[in-house]
Amino acid sequence: MTELQDVTLTVNGRRYTLAVEPRRLLVDVLRDDLGLVGTHIGCEHGVCGTCTVLVDGASIRSCTTLAVQADGRTVRTVEGLGDGAGLHPLQEEFWDKQGLQCGYCTPGMLMRALEILEQDPDPTPERVREGIASNLCRCTGYQYIVEAVMAAAPRMRLAAPATQPTTGAQA
Amino acid sequence: MTAVERPAPPPVRTHKEDRRWVGKSIRKVEDPKFLRGRGGYVADLVRPGTLHAAVLRSPMPHARILSIETAAAEAAPGVHLVVTGAQAAELTGPLPDFGPDPTKHTWRCLAVDKVRYVGEGVAVVVADDRYLAEDALQLIEVEYDPLPPVTDPEAALRPGAALLHEALESNCAYDRQFTFGDVARDFAEADVVVRDRLRWHRSGGQPLETVGAIADFDPATEKLTVHTNSLSFTSYMFMAAGALGIPMNKFDVHQVPAGGSFGSKLFVTKPTVIAGMCSRILGRPVVYLEDRVDNMSNCDHHGSDRVYDVELAVMRDGTLRSITIDTIDDYGAYIQFGVGHHGNALAQVTGPYTIGSVQYRVRAALTNKNQQGAYRGFGSEVNNWMLEQVVDKAARELGMDAAEIRRRNFIPPEAFPYFIPSGNVYDSGDYATVLEKALELGEYDRWRAEQARLREEGRYIGIGLISAQERSVFSATEFWFWFDEPNAPVTSSPESVTLGVDATGTITATLYSCAFWGNSPETMVAQLVAEEFDCDPHSVSIIYHGLSGGLPATGPGGSRTTVMLAGAVEGASAKIKAKARRAAAHLMEVDPEDLEWAEGGFQVRGVPDQRKGLDEIAAMLHMFKHSFPEDLESGLEESKVYDHPYTTMPAPDRSDLGVFYPFMGNACHVPVVEVDVATGEVRILAYAAVHDCGTLVNPRSLAGHIVGGTAQGIGTALYEEFVYDDEGQLVTSSFLDYSIPTAMEVPELRIGHVETPSPYTPHGIKGGGEGGRMMAPAALNAAVNDALAPLGVRVTELPMTPDRLRAAIREAGAAPGRG
Ligand code: FES
Ligand code: FES
Numbered sequence: 008m009t010e011l012q013d014v015t016l017t018v019n020g021r022r023y024t025l026a027v028e029p030r031r032l033l034v035d036v037l038r039d040d041l042g043l044v045g046t047h048i049g050c051e052h053g054v055c056g057t058c059t060v061l062v063d064g065a066s067i068r069s070c071t072t073l074a075v076q077a078d079g080r081t082v083r084t085v086e087g088l089g090d091g092a093g094l095h096p097l098q099e100e101f102w103d104k105q106g107l108q109c110g111y112c113t114p115g116m117l118m119r120a121l122e123i124l125e126q127d128p129d130p131t132p133e134r135v136r137e138g139i140a141s142n143l144c145r146c147t148g149y150q151y152i153v154e155a156v157m158a159a160a161p162r163m164r165l166a167a168p169a170t171q172p173t174t175g176a177q178a
Numbered sequence: 179m180t181a182v183e184r185p186a187p188p189p190v191r192t193h194k195e196d197r198r199w200v201g202k203s204i205r206k207v208e209d210p211k212f213l214r215g216r217g218g219y220v221a222d223l224v225r226p227g228t229l230h231a232a233v234l235r236s237p238m239p240h241a242r243i244l245s246i247e248t249a250a251a252e253a254a255p256g257v258h259l260v261v262t263g264a265q266a267a268e269l270t271g272p273l274p275d276f277g278p279d280p281t282k283h284t285w286r287c288l289a290v291d292k293v294r295y296v297g298e299g300v301a302v303v304v305a306d307d308r309y310l311a312e313d314a315l316q317l318i319e320v321e322y323d324p325l326p327p328v329t330d331p332e333a334a335l336r337p338g339a340a341l342l343h344e345a346l347e348s349n350c351a352y353d354r355q356f357t358f359g360d361v362a363r364d365f366a367e368a369d370v371v372v373r374d375r376l377r378w379h380r381s382g383g384q385p386l387e388t389v390g391a392i393a394d395f396d397p398a399t400e401k402l403t404v405h406t407n408s409l410s411f412t413s414y415m416f417m418a419a420g421a422l423g424i425p426m427n428k429f430d431v432h433q434v435p436a437g438g439s440f441g442s443k444l445f446v447t448k449p450t451v452i453a454g455m456c457s458r459i460l461g462r463p464v465v466y467l468e469d470r471v472d473n474m475s476n477c478d479h480h481g482s483d484r485v486y487d488v489e490l491a492v493m494r495d496g497t498l499r500s501i502t503i504d505t506i507d508d509y510g511a512y513i514q515f516g517v518g519h520h521g522n523a524l525a526q527v528t529g530p531y532t533i534g535s536v537q538y539r540v541r542a543a544l545t546n547k548n549q550q551g552a553y554r555g556f557g558s559e560v561n562n563w564m565l566e567q568v569v570d571k572a573a574r575e576l577g578m579d580a581a582e583i584r585r586r587n588f589i590p591p592e593a594f595p596y597f598i599p600s601g602n603v604y605d606s607g608d609y610a611t612v613l614e615k616a617l618e619l620g621e622y623d624r625w626r627a628e629q630a631r632l633r634e635e636g637r638y639i640g641i642g643l644i645s646a647q648e649r650s651v652f653s654a655t656e657f658w659f660w661f662d663e664p665n666a667p668v669t670s671s672p673e674s675v676t677l678g679v680d681a682t683g684t685i686t687a688t689l690y691s692c693a694f695w696g697n698s699p700e701t702m703v704a705q706l707v708a709e710e711f712d713c714d715p716h717s718v719s720i721i722y723h724g725l726s727g728g729l730p731a732t733g734p735g736g737s738r739t740t741v742m743l744a745g746a747v748e749g750a751s752a753k754i755k756a757k758a759r760r761a762a763a764h765l766m767e768v769d770p771e772d773l774e775w776a777e778g779g780f781q782v783r784g785v786p787d788q789r790k791g792l793d794e795i796a797a798m799l800h801m802f803k804h805s806f807p808e809d810l811e812s813g814l815e816e817s818k819v820y821d822h823p824y825t826t827m828p829a830p831d832r833s834d835l836g837v838f839y840p841f842m843g844n845a846c847h848v849p850v851v852e853v854d855v856a857t858g859e860v861r862i863l864a865y866a867a868v869h870d871c872g873t874l875v876n877p878r879s880l881a882g883h884i885v886g887g888t889a890q891g892i893g894t895a896l897y898e899e900f901v902y903d904d905e906g907q908l909v910t911s912s913f914l915d916y917s918i919p920t921a922m923e924v925p926e927l928r929i930g931h932v933e934t935p936s937p938y939t940p941h942g943i944k945g946g947g948e949g950g951r952m953m954a955p956a957a958l959n960a961a962v963n964d965a966l967a968p969l970g971v972r973v974t975e976l977p978m979t980p981d982r983l984r985a986a987i988r989e990a991g992a993a994p995g996r997g
Contacts, residue, residue, distance in 0.1 A: 030309070044222040045215015047437065049386040050470040054913035057386050085215035098213040102205050105882050109696030110212025111219065111386045111437025140920040143913070145386050145438050146696045148885035148950070149921040151878075 014078045018043065019087030027074045034058045034069035037084060045085040045114045049143070056142030059115035060084045066122045066141070085114035088121070096162040097121060097155070106155035108146035116142050120156045128164050132157055184837075185826045187595055187603070190937040193873070199708040199715055200941050203878035206701040207716055208694055212435075220390040220407045220434050224465050228392065229258055231456055231466040232311035234301040234318050235476060236293035239329075239546040239906025240340065241322035243291055243300065250317040251303055256310035258460055260318070262301045263288035269455050273447055274417030276657050277513035282346040283544065285512040287421070287451045293322070294342055294511035295546050296908045297475025304456045304464055327906030331485060331508035331543035342511055342544040351513045352542040354660060356524070356832055358599035359535025364500030368491035372572045377975040378560050378955075380483035380508070381898040382474075383553045383890075384918060387437025389446045389477065390467035393453035397461045401428045402454055407436040408446045412691045412731040418447040422454045430726040433693030440890065440951075441552030442479035443695065444735055445514065474911050479551030480900055482519060482560045483508035490568045496578050496586045498569065501528065502537040505564075509542050510549035517542050519550070519557025521656025522736070524600045525839035526558055526647035529565045530609040531587040536599045546906045554890060554951040556736060562646040563956040567974070570960055574967075580643045580960070581617060585610060588645075595937075601834035602649075603824070604842040605944075608934045612870050613645055613846045619930045620848030620866030633968065638853045639863070640965025642957040648843035648871065650945025652736035653825035655838035668836070670821035673742035674729035677707065677750040678815035679758075681800035683793025685711060686719045687747070691731030692739055693722065697883070697947050702740045702875050703747055706940075710751040711792060712778040730819050737945025740875060741841060742820055744940040749818030757814060761799055762790040764806055824938050841936050841944040843871035847888070847957035853965040855987055858980030860896055860962060862923075867953065868930035871946030872939070880946050881929045887950020889924040894951065895958035897923070899977050966990075 011026035018041060025040055037043045037060070046069060049057030053071035060069045061083040088095040097117055100106070107113045116139060123130060123138040130138070135156045136149065144152065211217055248260040261269070266288045273285045288299045301318055305311035326340040333339060334349040342349055365371065391406040402424050408415075408431075419429040431450075436443050453466040468477070484507045491500040507519070520540045527536055555562075573583040588609040589596050596604045617623075622641065629639040654669040676688040687707055692699035704715035723729070732742070755775060762780040763770035766788065773780040781789030796814045798805060803812040826836040850864040867884055874880050897917040901910045910916040935942020955976055962983070963972050971990040975982055 028309070038221075039224075043215075044219075047219070047387070048221070050913045052470065052912050052914060055386055055918075089214060094210070094213060101213055102209045105203075105206065105209075105878050107209060107212055108698075108882060108886060109385065109387070109436065109438040109694075110209070110217050113212055114215045117213070136921045140922045143386060143918050143920060145384065145440070145890070145918065146886045147882055148887075148889035148924050148927070150885045150924070150926060151882055153921070153926075 018082045033072040033074045036074040057115045059118045097159045100155040100159040104151045104155040106152040112144040199705045207704045208700045228463040230308045231304045233299040234315045236298045239327040240325040244321040247319040251314040254314040256306035257314045259304040263290045271421045277516040283343040327546045334543045349544045355539035357537045361535045361537045364535045365491045369494040370492045372490040374488045374568045376486040378484045379899045380480045383440030383442035385438025388468035388473040391450040391453040392465045393457040394463040395457040404431045409443045410733045418450045421451045432724040436695035439695040440554040444552045481553035492572045496583045498533045498587045500535040504539045506541045510547035512549040518657040522556045522558045523561035525602045525649040554948045559952045566644040566956040603837045603840045605936045616846035616868040638965040640961040642849045642961030644956045645846045648952045649839040650737035650841045651741045653822040659828045671732040672730040672821045674819045675746035676817040679796040690728045691733035706747040737947045745820035746818045748940045750816045753816035758795045845869040847953040849961045851961040858983035862925040865925045866928040870932040872936045872944030873942040884950045888954045891951040891954020893919045895955040
């Protein structure tokens with residue numbers, strides 16, 4: 008057994024110190040050690056972007072990042088997106104525009120979209136499309152994801168508080 | 179030809195006109211948990227203490243296993259168990275196989291004495307975690323004796339080819355020809371015979387989530403409990419129980435949401451059998467979750483891989499008379515679904531056209547590749563592509579416009595129900611309207627002008643136009659009509675729903691098969707229930723019943739779910755309303771016949787203030803049973819097992835296959851592409867798609883499936899291929915080389931809907947989940963051919979990779995003007 012190494016991570020505002028094998032992947036630490044199973048695994052080759060999380064504000068593939076590489080850093084995952092009960096405007100617009108089907112790519116896609124909008128709060132649809140090309144979605148064909156991100160942008164600019172959406176028909 | 183006797187179709191329904199919820203693009207009821215990252219996929223359910231299985235894959239395409247040395251792996255840290263293929267064969271039976279002669283091509287969860295493709299499992303290791311299991315895999319030593327790899331389907335069928343399964347004495351797993359109608363006469367009378375040779379290479383669903391199973395065997399009760407993302411865990415799970423040798427009443431399976439399937443999570447009994455076998459040995463929970471390479475090389479769900487020789491008999495005025503289709507399909511190393519994919523194609527073999535006779539021959543070749551399974555379209559999308567290619571070729575040879583030749587041959591709206599030569603029925607349709615709408619939405623005329631202008635500038639713009647079918651709601655005949663024995667009766671492939679109204683009046687629907695897989699069965703059921711009971715669909719609660727104690731249910735496939743669930747909801751609702759009507763009549767002391775359903779309750783006809791809401795009725799029925807007559811039982815819960823509404827027997831001589839896929843959708847796709855003739859790159863400039871799949875339940879959801887399916891079709895047409903080289907190595911075994919379209923390869927689609935309700939289904943719904951991929955490969959091939967027509971190039975092979983396009987262009991350059 009290789010020696011364990013101490014790692015300190017701040018995940019969604021909470022500090023964790025863990026002893027991990029140097030080879031242990033960040034995604035496995037998030038999912039298995041911290042129970043944050045919202046970050047999914049699609050390919051483990053760094054291609055699909057399913058495992059995208061933000062480390063110090065920048066998106067990374069947590070399947071090709073070792074936990075030890077994230078030592079001392081701040082990690083944001085989908086679990087930190089809403090405020091508990093309520094949904095973040097991005098989540099709400101993904102819901103409204105049907106920017107998800109199976110939902111498997113969605114957490115990674117949301118985190119990537121958040122990064123795009125944090126970098127460019129008023130993007131063109133082309134810029135959003137180009138931006139999310141980092142992440143594969145096998146279900147939606149991306150169109151409604153682009154629409155969702157575009158719809159979330161003005162709401163995030165206004166820093167609208169995440170409100171609990173009403174249910175019911177959205178004709 | 180003698181006319182075939184056909185049972186009468188079911189009675190034509192009158193559909194409710196003022197629908198309130200069916201037809202609304204409500205937010206999907208499933209989404210909130212997925213948006214929060216709380217989907218509860220199979221990998222999310224692994225509890226601490228669960229052991230992890232990893233499978234050692236064969237690096238050899240074809241070889242005898244001489245020995246397997248596992249001692250070092252067994253001694254490795256954290257390892258609990260190593261099972262080789264030979265040991266597994268002692269512990270489990272063969273995996274389910276609907277192919278002909280299954281005993282002559284036995285398929286098992288791990289290879290026994292011979293490996294037949296790169297990626298086939300030869301041993302499994304169970305350890306404390308996945309890291310340790312994978313470490314131990316490296317310590318297993320397998321000695322192989324290589325055999326010649328068989329990779330080309332045509333070569334596989336030639337005498338002298340190395341044999342995949344010696345017991346079969348051939349690599350041809352099946353060879354059959356059907357003839358429907360007077361093909362010889364139609365060809366003799368034809369003015370022109372158009373011939374084509376076409377090649378469709380294999381791709382696959384490749385959802386972002388792989389397949390997995392968590393098995394937990396309890397030695398005390400001898401009961402095996404499995405959580406899996408298989409979509410076929412009810413009606414078909416007897417197959418897994420059979421392979422494990424576990425009595426069905428000791429085998430419980432719980433469905434969990436699937437992170438996409440596109441066909442590739444149908445059946446998938448192998449992971450359940452592997453995990454179940456290991457858990458039974460160890461008496462502890464074991465998870466087997468494929469990694470991406472497992473899924474690409476060993477998922478048993480590669481798509482169709484066909485060579486076609488086609489002949490189309492045509493009259494000079496463009497009338498299509500007859501078609502003969504001769505196809506070799508490369509099934510890979512095993513043939514779990516038989517040639518059901520071709521049965522599927524026979525449901526709509528003549529497309530939207532009045533082609534009068536058909537000859538169809540299929541030969542199933544076995545090669546050293548992972549076997550075929552299901553991929554969105556199940557073989558019908560390939561038939562669509564083949565037919566549209568040859569119709570386009572006919573138009574070219576006759577000098578007709580692509581739209582004109584189609585218009586001339588469409589089955590007219592007044593001809594429905596229309597029996598095609600194979601015997602399947604098309605319930606309804608309006609193909610010309612769909613076509614005209616697509617031409618308009620796709621700005622066909624403007625693009626034609628633009629194309630002419632840009633050609634002057636030396637740019638190669640192409641406009642594709644295809645009209646094709648999307649059959650929906652299988653009855654499963656397609657899997658067995660190939661065989662004369664056993665001559666099974668028609669299968670009904672049922673689906674069930676239980677509806678319960680609790681004492682407060684809120685409604686819970688119980689589903690028995692459909693684990694969510696992106697196709698929103700919960701939203702569909704919620705909208706259908708809301709339509710019946712005038713409630714908010716978001717107030718309907720949906721729960722899933724596992725295998726044990728569940729009602730009959732088939733699960734998704736062949737775009738059947740929404741229609742079948744609608745039938746079950748309708749039936750259960752009718753029972754609830756019948757009971758509620760009696761109860762309300764008793765409470766109001768009126769005749770039940772004097773009551774009408776309105777606004778969520780029963781009221782005296784024409785007297786709206788004399789009424790009982792469903793909540794009041796339910797409260798009384800739950801709590802005050804003695805207020806009612808003897809035969810009204812407590813509670814308000816009813817179930818409906820809905821059987822396939824329209825299916826008939828094939829003729830004994832198979833000159834007619836009966837009705838087996840009756841609810842027929844149709845679509846027209848109009849993509850515009852530009853081909854860079856220097857690089858072979860194809861860019862999509864515009865894309866319009868008009869679909870008719872009957873009454874829409876949630877139009878935005880359906881549109882989403884059209885876009886998503888089209889994106890997959892773009893992959894099939896241009897990028898995606900499981901490439902096995904001549905040595906039998908799978909050279910595309912990761913997403914690095916198997917290129918799934920990103921947002922940059924998928925254009926913004928313009929989507930239109932036409933709604934021709936089915937006369938035979940609730941609300942007139944037809945299935946529509948596969949649509950985009952049914953059409954896009956054909957449409958893009960047509961567009962590329964249109965672009966390259968000035969060069970005399972016609973591409974007949976998918977995917978149209980830059981390499982293939984460049985080769986075709988170069989070849990044409992060497993011999994200009996060749997067609
Ligand atoms: S799972 Fe990390 S990029 Fe695919
Ligand atoms: S929603 Fe299924 S992969 Fe994106």
